[in-house]
Amino acid sequence: MTWFDSTANDPEAVGLVSTDKTTAAPREQFTGQVGFILSAVGSAVGLGNIWRFPGVAYENGGGAFLVPYLVALLTAGIPILFLDYALGHRFRGGAPQAFRRVKGWLEGLGWFQVMICVLIAVYYAAVVAWAASFFVYSFGLDWGDDPEAFFFGEHLQLPKSAGVDTVLTFDFVAAVLIPLVLVWVAVIAVLAAGVVRGVQRANVVFIPLLIVAFIALVVRALTLDGAVDGLNLLFTPNWSALGDPNVWIAAYGQIFFSLSVAFGIMITYASYRRRRSNMSGPGLVVAFSNSGFELLAGLGVFAAIGFLAADAGMAVADLSIAGVGLAFVTFPAIVSEMPAGAFFGALFFGSLVMAGFTSLVSILQVVSAALQEKFALSRRAATIGLGVVLGTVSVLGFSTTTGLILLDTADAFVNNIGIVASAIFMCVFVIWFYRRGPELRYHLNAVSTFQVGRWWYVCVGAIVPVMLIVMLVQYVITRINEPYEGYDTTYLLFAGWGSVALLVVGAIVFTLPRWRGRDEFAAWPPYPVDTVSEQKGAVR
Amino acid sequence: MTTEAILMMAVAMVIIWGGLIVSILALRARPESADLPPGGEDDHREDAGIIEHDT
Numbered sequence: 147m148t149w150f151d152s153t154a155n156d157p158e159a160v161g162l163v164s165t166d167k168t169t170a171a172p173r174e175q176f177t178g179q180v181g182f183i184l185s186a187v188g189s190a191v192g193l194g195n196i197w198r199f200p201g202v203a204y205e206n207g208g209g210a211f212l213v214p215y216l217v218a219l220l221t222a223g224i225p226i227l228f229l230d231y232a233l234g235h236r237f238r239g240g241a242p243q244a245f246r247r248v249k250g251w252l253e254g255l256g257w258f259q260v261m262i263c264v265l266i267a268v269y270y271a272a273v274v275a276w277a278a279s280f281f282v283y284s285f286g287l288d289w290g291d292d293p294e295a296f297f298f299g300e301h302l303q304l305p306k307s308a309g310v311d312t313v314l315t316f317d318f319v320a321a322v323l324i325p326l327v328l329v330w331v332a333v334i335a336v337l338a339a340g341v342v343r344g345v346q347r348a349n350v351v352f353i354p355l356l357i358v359a360f361i362a363l364v365v366r367a368l369t370l371d372g373a374v375d376g377l378n379l380l381f382t383p384n385w386s387a388l389g390d391p392n393v394w395i396a397a398y399g400q401i402f403f404s405l406s407v408a409f410g411i412m413i414t415y416a417s418y419r420r421r422r423s424n425m426s427g428p429g430l431v432v433a434f435s436n437s438g439f440e441l442l443a444g445l446g447v448f449a450a451i452g453f454l455a456a457d458a459g460m461a462v463a464d465l466s467i468a469g470v471g472l473a474f475v476t477f478p479a480i481v482s483e484m485p486a487g488a489f490f491g492a493l494f495f496g497s498l499v500m501a502g503f504t505s506l507v508s509i510l511q512v513v514s515a516a517l518q519e520k521f522a523l524s525r526r527a528a529t530i531g532l533g534v535v536l537g538t539v540s541v542l543g544f545s546t547t548t549g550l551i552l553l554d555t556a557d558a559f560v561n562n563i564g565i566v567a568s569a570i571f572m573c574v575f576v577i578w579f580y581r582r583g584p585e586l587r588y589h590l591n592a593v594s595t596f597q598v599g600r601w602w603y604v605c606v607g608a609i610v611p612v613m614l615i616v617m618l619v620q621y622v623i624t625r626i627n628e629p630y631e632g633y634d635t636t637y638l639l640f641a642g643w644g645s646v647a648l649l650v651v652g653a654i655v656f657t658l659p660r661w662r663g664r665d666e667f668a669a670w671p672p673y674p675v676d677t678v679s680e681q682k683g684a685v686r
Numbered sequence: 687m688t689t690e691a692i693l694m695m696a697v698a699m700v701i702i703w704g705g706l707i708v709s710i711l712a713l714r715a716r717p718e719s720a721d722l723p724p725g726g727e728d729d730h731r732e733d734a735g736i737i738e739h740d741t
Contacts, residue, residue: 172728179717209694216701374687381691381698421726427713434706441702592723595716671723 173238174341174525176418181346183428183435188349188504189411190436191356193273193473194404196501199440200447201468204380206396207387214388214397215437222613223401224433225605226569228598230407231425232586233576234416235593236669240515241410242656244417247667249580254657255571256516259410261652262564263512265645266409268536269553270506271333272544273470275325276301277498280474284481284491293478301474303547316546323545329503330540334533336507337514338526341418345511349504356500360439363493364446367453370484376452379462380444395620398613403561405436406505408569410512417515421670426594447472454480470550473498510536522662551633552641558630559642562621564649566614573611583607585673592671 176182203211237247242256279301283289289296298304303319336344367373387393406412416425447467454476455462466476481491510532517528543552577583583603590598629635630642687695 175728179713209691209698212694212698212701377695378687378691381695382688383690383694421728422718422722424713424718427709427716430709431706431713434702434709437702438706441698593719593726595713595719670726 174418175420176346176415177342179424179428181342181350182415182419182423183431184353185346185349185504185508186412186415186428186432187435187439188353189415189508190404190406190432190505191353191439191501192404192406192505193270193498193502195436195440196443196447196498197469197472199400199404200380200444201472202396202400203444204448204467206393207384207390208379209381209383210385210387211393211397212383214394215400218394218397218401219433219437221605221609222398223405223407223437224430225602226402226407226572226610227405227412227429227433228426228590228602229572229576229586229606230412231416231429232590234413235419235421235423235425236586236589238417238421238667240414240417240512240519242516243519244413245576246661247665247669248576248582251657252575252580254653255568255575256410257656258564258571258649258653259408259413259568260513260516260656261649262409262560262568263411263509264536264652265556265560265564265648267506267509267513268540269544269556270502270509271329271537271540272322272326272549272553274499274502274506275322275329275545276474277495277502278325278329279321280478281492281495281499284478284495285488287478287482287488287491289478289482291482293482294475296478297474298550302550304550305547316542318545319547319549322549323541326541326545327537329506330533330537333503333506333510334529334537337510337533338529340525341511345507348507352500352504356497356504357439359493359500360442360446360497363490363497364442364449366490366493367446367449370449370453372453372456373449374452375456376448376450377445379452380448395613395617399617401437402569402614403565404440405433406508408572409565410516411508414512414515415508422593424594426590426596426598430596450480451476454483457483470554516656520656520659520661555630555633555638555641556645559625559645560649563618563625563646566618566621570611570614570618573606573614577603577607578611588673589669589671 176185203215206214233244233248237244239247240256241259242253245256246253301319301321303317336348338344339347402408419425451462451465451467454460454465458479466472477494478491481487481494484490513532513536514525514528517523517532518525521528523531543549576586583606587598587602625642629638
């Protein structure tokens with residue numbers, strides 16, 4: 147913590163001591179740039195970087211995918227990240243508070259984002275718990291010769307056939323339940339300790355450890371026989387893919403989902419930075435760290451897959467190269483085949499746990515901040531309340547024998563419809579409708595070292611909404627025409643479309659109650675055009 | 687590896703990891719903006735809605 151933290155030891159500067167004479171508690175604050183960057187990286191780098199990017203890149207043109215990927219990073223990823231930062235930092239609140247300060251009724255969009263976090267948190271915790279179990283299994287290579295049967299059969303105890311009566315049961319599986327409860331206890335402890343002593347400290351410990359562990363893993367993977375063949379598969383460019391619009395959509399989707407933007411996290415984290423602090427400079431570091439980690443994951447995963455394919459004489463087409471299948475079936479198989487596999491397995495699953503846990507912390511901080519601000523709850527009350535409620539739902543829904551099916555369905559619908567819609571709403575209302583683009587750009591440029599040019603309006607006002615609307619429409623049409631993964635349509639109506647409906651209902655229900663107290667907020671620095679009085683009038 | 691694959695891998699590394707290094711170095715050189723507007727000292731009245739009962 148030595149880099150730029152000249153004020154780190156000043157209790158007033160870090161927000162531990164209130165400078166005003168009112169009864170209000172000071173807003174919590176990251177102690178400085180390093181704490182903020184590591185926390186934001188901890189949020190952005192999650193399971194998606196490790197298990198989504200390599201497969202997406204391979205299937206969408208290999209080396210050629212780099213072109214749409216970089217274009218998407220520069221025209222969508224970084225611009226939306228800046229939009230989130232500007233909203234959170236200027237309007238100094240979690241998602242509902244920040245949007246309310248843009249325009250009263252937009253608070254509903256904030257709660258929509260909070261609801262996305264609620265839904266994601268309940269199943270994301272389950273994946274972190276599986277990874278924790280596999281971290282333990284890896285010491286004894288407990289999955290034996292058939293990791294697929296071990297994961298689905300022995301660990302999750304998933305029923306073999308998928309019919310109406312086998313997609314939802316309440317038969318609990320102890321091997322899933324116990325780690326899941328532990329994950330919830332740990333994450334609640336971190337949140338209850340606060341932004342500095344909980345969130346920031348967890349990230350300052352876990353993110354450097356994650357980077358070291360993951361680099362060790364990748365270096366080991368690259369030295370395996372067959373690694374070169376794997377890298378060949380990943381990087382050999384298929385230039386004709388660049389003419390396929392779906393490849394471009396996949397690139398925008400990958401950037402969008404892996405950066406953790408547009409569902410409240412970056413708004414919330416930015417609101418915990420001091421007002422007089424650089425935003426866009428650290429934003430670039432976070433965006434490039436996220437992509438840098440994905441590239442590292444691509445190298446590691448494909449080197450390991452090349453080894454397995456050569457060793458077992460299998461074709462890559464026969465292996466799971468993404469998602470749950472990659473992490474819990476293909477990787478255990480790789481670990482079993484290689485020398486000192488237990489160590490390699492522990493590094494891989496340990497990395498998954500750290501990447502997932504730090505993301506889970508950020509997801510729940512969104513919910514906690516929103517509850518604290520709207521209902522004037524103390525941090526501990528909000529954290530313990532949400533922990534008990536969401537932890538119970540999570541354990542009931544995801545530690546049963548059918549947890550995987552529910553998780554898979556909720557994940558697909560919440561991500562592809564919920565988050566995408568949330569980003570479209572942000573662009574449409576904040577940029578198009580209420581014309582806050584110039585004010586937000588002014589804010590970023592006033593406080594930051596990296597100046598955001600007019601190109602930003604084109605990105606957040608045109609490129610991002612157009613790409614995301616295409617993605618959303620295409621996805622909804624696909625889902626209407628073919629049931630997701632061939633699951634039962636009645637089940638999908640409740641678990642899939644029901645999840646989306648829950649986002650909307652939750653957004654309305656939480657918007658309705660009145661805020662406690664008057665909001666005497668004034669944005670700093672004042673926007674030169676006379677919008678300050680307008681802002682004051684916009685919120686009660 | 688084929689030459690084409692090596693080339694694409696190298697380009698990816700240079701742009702993405704290079705971008706990361708450049709952005710870190712730029713931030714180290716200028717951690718904060720030198721000409722911030724006056725004001726903006728943290729004034730906690732903005733948080734008047736939140737009461738910390740247990741601190």
